[in-house]
Amino acid sequence: MRIPNSTSGCFRSGGLMQMTRLYAALVLIGMLLIAGCMHAPTAKTEREAQLDVMTYNIRLDLASDGPNAWSERRTLVRDLIRYEAPAILGMQEVLLPQKRYLEKTLPAYSFIGVxxxxxxxxxxxxxxxxxxxxxxxxxSGTFWLSPTPDVPGKGWDAAYPRIAAWAILERRDGRGKLRVLNTHFDHVGAAAKVNAAKLISHWINAGPGKGLPTIVMGDFNSDPDSEAYQVLTSGALVDSRSASIAPPYGPPGTFTGFDIAQDPRAAIDHIFLSPGILVDRFAVITQHWGGRLPSDHYPVSAVLRLPDS
Structure with missing residues (x-):
């Protein structure tokens, strides 16, 4: 018996519709998967977006330091920096021969400072x-922590002239610009520290590159309970230690005086950030060689993710 054409046609049409719906569903699923892969950050892209930054008071070269004189520990400082390989490094207490040594032995880096x-x-x-x-x-530029920031000299009740060096850096990966400031506050003058903090806050709000993601780091000779610290963190900056997503690593303090047995409690070396910069990890690096420390300060490191600018 012959099957009517109309019934046969109806059967073929229903199968085609089912196949069409299945194909459309598969295409939609594929598009969603592709979109998810495009927008979801992978471990690789997150690593590529990260920036390691470090501040390190390397202790000036004093012959009176004896076994801790620069000639006895300069390779330790160099090797620590090479191993950590920060993208950006701020240093303090660097005399000209020390700067020249580091420039020569760390050729991957460009340096500025006076x-x-x-x-x-x-x-x-x-x-x-x-x-x-x-x-x-x-x-880039430099200013002094004094009432006359464009002129070399000390200010307020400071024991020594104090300085800040800054740079605007453009990232070669196309993610935009950022600005970085490195400084060293006075270790004696209370008024000098507070006024230095106010001066840096003014630079953040009105200086070159205003509005860019900003990193401010250095030896502030100021712990979190100090007025100078409060001036900095009550304005446009946050402390990378407290902002770290992972628990901070290392001791709370950063100054040892070359005593490996000391348990430093006061954090005086800091990395501050403008809002919007994420901190994946923060560390006070306690590396030593058989009890020998590279400096009388521990370096402080943070792994950051900056917004594109």
């Missing part, structure tokens, strides 16, 4: 360094 005594090569530097394969500098 001596605090004359704005050229005399006195301590607070240099900034960055990986030249990761950044191009577009602007």
């Amino acid at each position: 001596g605090r005594d004359d704005g050229e090569e005399a006195g301590e530097f607070s240099p900034l360094a960055w990986r030249r394969d990761m950044f191009e500098m577009t602007d």
